[in-house]
Amino acid sequence: MTKDEIILAHKEFIFPAVFHYFREPLVMARAKDQYVWDIDGNQYLDFFGGIVTVSVGHCNEEVNAEVHRQLDTLQHVSTVFANEPQAALAKKIASVTPGGALTKSFFTNSGTEANETAILAARYYTGCTEIVALRHSYHGRSAAAMTLTGQGSWRLGPTQAGVVHAHNAYCYRCPFGLTYPSCELKCAQDMEELIRATTSGRIAGFIAEPIQGVGGFITPPKEYFQIVEKIVRSHGGLFISDEVQTGWGRTGGKWFGIEHWGVTPDIITSAKGLANGSPIGLTVARPEVADSFRGLTISTFGGNPVTTTQAKAVIDFIDEHNLRENCAGTGGYLRARLEELKDKHEVIGDVRGMGLLQAIELVEDRKTKAPAVKQTAMLMEAARENRILIGKGGMYGNVIRLSPPMNIGRGDVDQFIQQLDRSLAAVGAVTV
């Protein structure tokens, strides 16, 4: 198909709700490592990784060799038969969860399903039904996951009962108009009032992203989750860490984002980067939580031998190539270079994130912090012209999200920053 035929077929045969970045859709043809090529042969440096998913580089040779081998050995049997790849992945995951405390896995095909499984498990274990989630969160697109999500634009159709939303720790736009640390973490302390006022007082659990992804890489102060955890547990709730974007070392040093905050969750969910681009969902729980999940349940493709082989190869690759350390080191370098851009471009109001999960929030005015929505859209187009791929997010559509493959180096960062600088200049950002 030609480029025009592909775009036309998308328009004619795919739900229009499947939106694309850019005024004219960018048609991708192939990818290798940190680069993607469009159908016209243009090369892009990928700093978004297919929405925080290409964790070890496109078409990673070591990972794909394992996949090809498995594809020609045993492709599918379903969960009603045991198989080595699924067992080996579950065993590996158990060995890397915080404190080795989460040891039983349930595999599905997406982050959405992983979160569905997690809240069901919390409900089984506690015998309670109510769940607390956070404002500005994103947890998926099923009815329950949309209900957990704390951003109106992603909540389509009627939502379900039994979910309330607490304040997040969005220091740049503090919900209480306070400043850290003199705020004394009012956002976290408010959890007590929220549970007492809007639930029965006995909750099944609390679900949160350690750094809110779609919300714009909103990064809480270090005390936030410890305070929240205490309150949640005092009301009988389990702690569910949605690591769909923050898992597998991306935040630097640790396997999971929540480990930076000194909290050991009862359940972790993951997807995206776990299999470097193949569909996978993971719910891993403390054994007693997993054991309370009773009755019959099935996921036809969950634990698929090929996908689980790929996921295990990804974790092994991260381990063997010290990519958690690279995320800390190269991520720190990226952060410093972004701070330099902030000094130069008035439109950048905030730089935040951890490791190789970094964002810039664009504002029209640094005092009023009015979201620079138009400029963000223009920056996306300019970045395309300058051959870098970046992501957009934030409840107000004014955050640029960066999540390159975890095995990039400083040279890639330098190349990227040069093009981002040029793109920022092109949107007419005021240079100070």
Ligand SMILES: Cc1ncc(COP(=O)(O)O)c(C=O)c1O
């Ligand atoms: C934190 C988080 N949880 C859950 C999901 C849903 O994952 P999926 O799109 O695989 O269903 C996403 C997707 O962006 C996510 O970012």
